[in-house]
Amino acid sequence: MNAMIEALVRTPLSEALGWALFHSLWQGAIVAGLLAVFRTSRARYVAGCVALAAILCCFVFTFYSLLPEEGIAGGARELAAPVASPVAALAGPAGTILRAGDLLAWLTPLWIIGVVLFQLRAAAGWMAARRLRLRGVCEVSKRWRSTLGELAARMRVYRPVQLLESGLAEVPIVVGYLRPVILVPAGLLSSMPPEHVELILLHELAHIRRHDYLVNLLQTVTEGLLFYHPAVWWISGVVRAEREHCCDDLAVAASSSGGAYEYALALTALEQSRWGTGSGRWNTAAGMAATGGKLVKRIHRLLYPKRPAAGSMGAPLLGVVLAVLVAWQSVAAPQSPKEKADPYTKWVNEDVAHIIDTREREVFLRLNTDAEREHFVEQFWKRRDPTPGTPKNEFREEHYRRIASASERFGSPSKAGSKTDQGRIWIVYGPPDEIESHPEGRGDSPPFEQWFYNELEEVGKRVIIEFIDANRDGEFRQTSDPRKRN
Helix, strand or coil: CHHHHHHHHCCHHHHHHHHHHHHHHHHHHHHHHHHCCCCCHHHHHHHHHHHHHHHHHHHHHHHHHCCCCCHHHHHHHCCCCCCCCHHHHHHCHHHCCCCHHHHHHCHHHHHHHHHHHHHHHHHHHHHHHHHHHHCCEEECCHHHHHHHHHHHHHHCCCCCCEEEEECCCCCCEEECCCCCEEEEECCHHHHCCHHHHHHHHHHHHHHHHCCHHHHHHHHHHHHHHCCCCHHHHHHHHHHHHHHHHHHHHHHHHHCCCCHHHHHHHHHHHHHHHHHHCCCCCCCCCCCEECCCCCHHHHHHHHHCCCCCCCCCCHHHHHHHHHHHHHHHCCCCCCCCHHHHCHHHHHHHHHHCCCCCCHHHHHHHHCCCCHHHHHHHHHHHHHHCCCCCCCCCCHHHHHHHHHHHHHHHHHCECCECHHHCHHHHHHHHHCCCCEEEEECCCCCCCCCEEEEEEEEECCCEEEEEEEEECCCCCCCCEECCCHHHCC
């Protein structure tokens, strides 16, 4: 039995495939390095798709070029003819020494087994998605069918799209390419505010407009063929993350009101409703869902957009050179822990800087993985939810409204509104019941404002907080702590 397996493995085709698998490692590393040059979500998404196709094409071309001179037909005729090793012949039966090609040829059966397993898993996912489309679904009301038509026209989706409620889907999801269907969890259309539902539907329509379902299918097939390659999985992760970012941008651009802030609230409410339903029974990886990607990172990207730095071609060219040098060493540059935790660092230092207590901050800073940080963020908001068990967290929504309002009222080109004293008080205690403003001051005194609160929890009644612009630079600084009243 072993002799037969060895006879099948040590053939020209197996050796050529083994070398192609080996060479694809450094080829993929170079392609992955080139992807780092791109900055915007749209450019990174397109570059990621091209990179996956390029790695697959390089693999196929390398395999073809390493076939025997007789070509594919000649290699096929020699499929059952073992490759004689001159070194092995000299060594004799007691001490057979194999060439590198003989060893690499043994990668072929392992690769075939892996491809079959990954493709079977992908096929199971697509079958589950198809069943999700056919079982436990019902038509939505005429009003929502009309709304979907209006949103599709706004998103420039001109092929028919069906909207169904599903008793099995946890989140809104697109299934199908030629006849796309948007499935929404049963009860979602009535439990969420209509404007939030429209934003979520715009996101799903963006997937349809961009042909993401088909691209995801081809991407999954490529992952199955190149399952052994770390660079492929990294690039594929970039593609999936940037795909969601691109759809987020399209949904915000097509929204009639609310913009990025309302869209962030819609995503947050949708994620909370998903957690409330427990773990799902269906594999929906084959579909396009609005909850794809890391929620915290997507919300930070929406609320705190970064402008790509302008520059000459020198930086991209330098990136290419460095990528090639790294690729030839077959070493992938690991992502630093600081970069990896960056969105969560922003969350603790900006979003909740004024409401997180010292103990919570200490616990958060000791966490080591993104999964732990994600769970901490979820529990942080749940502890402050005034109505646990409902899809909406009123405290979180009000908090982000205050952040947006503080940024608009007190922000400046040099300082974020949440970093000012007035912004901090606005975020912690909310808008005052009354404001007495003296922009010119009184006599020789500098400009000042007094904020009146009828009652503040844990502070008292009839609270007055004063802010003075002592430097006359437009920033009003708090003069006393309302919690330390005499």
